[in-house]
Amino acid sequence: xKKTASLVLAVLLAVCCVIPAFAIQFPGVKKLSDSPSxxxxxxxFIIGIDGAGRFFKEADTPNFDRIFANxxxxxxxxxxxxxxxxxxxxxxxxxxxxxxxxxxxxxxGEEQRDSSTKYPTVFSVARAAMPEAxxxxxxxxxxxxxxxxxxxxxxxxxxxxxxxxxxxxxxxxFDAGNQPAVFFTQIDLVDAAGHAHGSASQxxxxxxxxxxxxxxxxxxxxxxxGLLEDGLFIVTADHGHTIAGGHGRFSxxxxxxxxxxxxxxxxxxxxxxxxxxxxxxxxxxxxxLGLDKTNEMSARVPGGLFEDTDGxxxxxxxxxxxxxxxxxxxxxxxxxxxx
Ligand SMILES: [Zn+2]
Numbered sequence: 131x132k133k134t135a136s137l138v139l140a141v142l143l144a145v146c147c148v149i150p151a152f153a154i155q156f157p158g159v160k161k162l163s164d165s166p167s168x169x170x171x172x173x174x175f176i177i178g179i180d181g182a183g184r185f186f187k188e189a190d191t192p193n194f195d196r197i198f199a200n201x202x203x204x205x206x207x208x209x210x211x212x213x214x215x216x217x218x219x220x221x222x223x224x225x226x227x228x229x230x231x232x233x234x235x236x237x238x239g240e241e242q243r244d245s246s247t248k249y250p251t252v253f254s255v256a257r258a259a260m261p262e263a264x265x266x267x268x269x270x271x272x273x274x275x276x277x278x279x280x281x282x283x284x285x286x287x288x289x290x291x292x293x294x295x296x297x298x299x300x301x302x303x304f305d306a307g308n309q310p311a312v313f314f315t316q317i318d319l320v321d322a323a324g325h326a327h328g329s330a331s332q333x334x335x336x337x338x339x340x341x342x343x344x345x346x347x348x349x350x351x352x353x354x355x356g357l358l359e360d361g362l363f364i365v366t367a368d369h370g371h372t373i374a375g376g377h378g379r380f381s382x383x384x385x386x387x388x389x390x391x392x393x394x395x396x397x398x399x400x401x402x403x404x405x406x407x408x409x410x411x412x413x414x415x416x417x418x419l420g421l422d423k424t425n426e427m428s429a430r431v432p433g434g435l436f437e438d439t440d441g442x443x444x445x446x447x448x449x450x451x452x453x454x455x456x457x458x459x460x461x462x463x464x465x466x467x468x469x
Contacts, residue, residue: 163422167395167438169419169421170360170395171361171393173309173360173361174364175357176222176415177315178366180271180316180320180367181215181318181322181325181377182338182370183369183371183383183386184207184383185334185338185388186338186388186390187205193343193345193346194342194390197345197365200399201363201390201393201399202396202398202402203390203391204402207406207407208406208456209407210407213378213380213385214235218368220233220278221409221412222408223411223412224427225409225411225427225429226426226428229451229452229455230249238277239273239276240277242277243278244281244282250280250424253265253283253285253312254280256421257283257284257285259421264286264309264310265313266303266308266310266313266314267285267287267313268289268290268300269289269296270292270293271316275288279314286303286308286310293340296317296344297348300348300351304351304357307355309355312415312419320338321371322337324337328373329372329383331375362414364390366387369385372384373469381463382466389406389408393418395437395438396436397436400435403432405444406432407429409428410429410431410432413427413430414429417431417439427448428448428449430443430444
């Protein structure tokens, strides 16, 4: 009798404690690559607005607003320090921190990068998996094409120092029937306005409004060529600007930026989770195309972005230096007054 009672108790305990524990663990055990969004996209378009930081929210941006009305946006994404173009575009393209890729404004203009690098860009990862795919990068600042994207993997590269003409070139490229798996562009005028007038000036917000017009033209070119039915459209920036103008250091205005995404499985009205970093664009891009990250990447797919996908945990051990120094740098940011 006693034995039967013990058995019943044990079974009850199992039902009450053990089974729920497993049930709780199962979602965490699920592989990210099992989610329907993994590989749901044929194309990823990354539109980079140099120097626009977190300030899309404060500017008049009718195109940004219509494009991401049903998208997911985060306006306070942490950038790499130094809060400069080189470190940040390189982190977005490689999915590793500045401590690893060590690409800055100086060396990206001097040292051409090729596929022998330890930290490949998403272009290189895509090329390895898709030998025939079209890949393209159209930039104003040529350091991206010269010193970041590997020059020996057959990426269509184009440079134009006039953003309006660059946008014409981009639209003509899509209207000619090109269908890149990965497309990157860097538009420069907002950074120029930030340097000249600072991030609290009317000139700066006018420049973001002008850039918004370019974003709208690129988006419309993609729509009319049917490229967004299976396309993920991302708008981002590499850093912001101080009130006085300039960047490179720690203040909030310099070191927060925007990631906005629209696509068929993006959470409508979603917000990317609080751990999102700008380097995560590499993880998002590869995930959307159904490609695995490289072992070196500390980029992660954020929560709040894809309807069917929980956020990944960022591995401390892939980049312990970044894991230790990043929280310290964030403390410095919190203590640095806007200037
Ligand atoms: Zn700048």
